[in-house]
Amino acid sequence: MHGLSGRFIAVIFFLLLLPTVAVTAPAEDHWSHTPDEAAGILLDEAHTYIKQGRFDLAMAVLADAAEVSPDNADVWNLIGYSQRNRGKLEESAQAYAKALDLKPDHLGALEYQGELFLLTGDIASAEGNLQRLRELCPQGCEERDELAEEVRAFRKKD
Known part of the structure; x- marks a missing residue:
């Protein structure tokens, strides 16, 4: 991250033009919050x-x-x-x-970190993340379901 890349400069240039251009927000937010x-x-x-x-x-x-x-x-x-x-x-x-x-309640980070824990053999920490996802998504969510499947598959291997 030394110096500014061309992409970074292009993004800043684009942002300077925003006030003069009509921009339509996407219909769906792909992130956990609205990023700048x-x-x-x-x-x-x-x-x-x-x-x-x-x-x-x-x-x-x-x-x-x-x-x-x-x-x-x-x-x-x-x-x-x-x-x-x-x-x-x-x-x-x-x-x-x-x-x-x-x-702390970032669903994607909890899922992906849980997958990393499995990759390193730390099933207890992966299950901790899965439990947190169960608390955050009592009715179910993609992140919880995917990590639960990964934990099941990990347990089957052992």
Whole structure:
């Protein structure tokens, strides 16, 4: 994160033009909260790379997003996810911890951190995250259901 990347400068330029351009908000919020415009643009770009499995490119974008919006739990959650998929487990753990420090009830970070715990063999911590998701989603939610399935699969292996 040394110096400003071209993407970062382009986002800032875009934001300067916002007052003169009619912008329509997306119909659905894809994040745990409404991010500022710059972070939102970068999160959308990173999410596209993540869906393509291009985690190195996602990390480059997310580094810019962390500069623009360092207190955005969604940014740190996606950094954790991307780092985990790059095999950088310590960096992933740090990013999930940061996301959960910023927003303790972040459903995605709880799920993904639980998956990281399983990857490292820490079933007790994964089950702790699953219990927290059960408390937050008593009627069920995607994050709870997915982590529950991962825990079941982990237990079957052992």
